[in-house]
Amino acid sequence: MDVAVLISGGGTNLQALIDACAKDDFPARIVMVISNNPDVYGLERAKAAGIETKVINHRDFENREQFDEKLDEALKQCGATLICLAGFMRILDARFVNRWKNRILNIHPSLLPAFRGLHTQERALESGVRFSGCTVHFVNPELDDGPIISQAAVAIDPDQDADQLAAKVLQLEHTIYPQALKLVAEGRIRVIGNSVRISDAKYADQTIINPIVE
Numbered sequence: 001m002d003v004a005v006l007i008s009g010g011g012t013n014l015q016a017l018i019d020a021c022a023k024d025d026f027p028a029r030i031v032m033v034i035s036n037n038p039d040v041y042g043l044e045r046a047k048a049a050g051i052e053t054k055v056i057n058h059r060d061f062e063n064r065e066q067f068d069e070k071l072d073e074a075l076k077q078c079g080a081t082l083i084c085l086a087g088f089m090r091i092l093d094a095r096f097v098n099r100w101k102n103r104i105l106n107i108h109p110s111l112l113p114a115f116r117g118l119h120t121q122e123r124a125l126e127s128g129v130r131f132s133g134c135t136v137h138f139v140n141p142e143l144d145d146g147p148i149i150s151q152a153a154v155a156i157d158p159d160q161d162a163d164q165l166a167a168k169v170l171q172l173e174h175t176i177y178p179q180a181l182k183l184v185a186e187g188r189i190r191v192i193g194n195s196v197r198i199s200d201a202k203y204a205d206q207t208i209i210n211p212i213v214e
């Protein structure tokens with residue numbers, strides 16, 4: 001499966017996907033990395049891996065629709081059939097999302113549907129929940145919403161701060177994102193309404209991870 005990865009920042013999740021795709025038996029490859037920010041380290045990661053990169057700077061466009069049109073054009077040109085959002089911090093408009101229905105994955109640093117949006121770990125700590133984590137999901141037009149493919153949870157240590165918690169969660173992100181991409185690329189995923197069915201029980205078990213991160 002040919003995948004385009006969209007980034008806005010440092011791209012550690014992109015790196016996890018690059019590393020997974022480099023394995024011989026991995027069923028997907030990254031054909032293009034697109035950033036809406038020109039000077040982010042994620043672009044260097046892509047170049048180092050020999051992946052084509054493109055900057056589509058949202059500041060060059062009058063509105064979201066024009067930006068999304070340009071994005072759509074670039075995606076079609078590179079032949080991607082799946083989009084992975086990896087720290088892509090732009091909202092995509094409903095027309096774009098519907099055009100790519102069930103073909104856009106996102107990773108979000110919370111156990112959705114809790115804590116959509118920004119500052120997730122600060123909000124998790126403030127709210128007193130016992131677990132944080134991350135979610136890979138198909139993208140709906142609403143922010144951080146859509147059928148959930150996999151999640152990983154981590155117990156919250158009340159003595160840790162938001163940055164420490166974010167670092168723990170980020171480690172989990174690097175595990176579940178390649179795993180979810182593999183499931184999608186192998187055609188094991190079926191979306192039924194707002195939920196996802198995974199065809200192979202062996203893989204279904206693996207999508208629930210509660211690792212203790214030291």
Ligand code: GAR
Binds near residue numbers: 089117
């Ligand atoms: C990750 O924690 C990702 O889950 C989050 O941005 C970070 C990007 O880090 N994405 C969102 O919050 C999307 N709503 P990275 O650039 O090192 O992959």
